[in-house]
Amino acid sequence: MISLYLGLTILLIALVLFIISGVQRRASGLPGGRVIYSDTRAWGKVEKPLFDHDLGLTGKPDYLVEQSGKIIPVEVKTGRTPPAPYDSHVFQLAAYCLLVHRTTGKRPPHGIIHYPGRDFAVDYTPELEHALLDLVADIRIDEQHAEVSRSHDEAQRCHRCGFRDTCDQSLA
């Protein structure tokens, strides 16, 4: 009898997870879109990165998906799937949204971050755009200084950083 209850409980949990994943997948919009651009070499030619001269900003999303006349940038991440997107990933996606807007004239309503276990649709709100522009302005100011202080206390970030071996503020 106990094994029956256990089996039913596991079944119930699996069903709930299945429903949740379905809702999240629909919310991400990935399946319904048409992939119109990819930097995956196996898929064909690699297009030029997007570039905005005024901000001096350039970047290349993994995909651009067309949905109802809108162009949605998609960023694919490997590694651990977090419960919510990392701030750095959100800003990266926001930068792609901004670049899409400035290069095509079409403002994406959102972008998508694809982790191995979950997709997140991130709304490209005016607030997120302003936060991104503030961040870019801060970076431009920092670029003028020979020394810039570390902006975080996350050893994991330093652990994954390509400048770790030469950075005198590394936590890893």
Ligand code: SF4
């Ligand atoms: S190693 Fe240095 S540059 Fe890299 S994340 Fe850490 S503090 Fe920043």
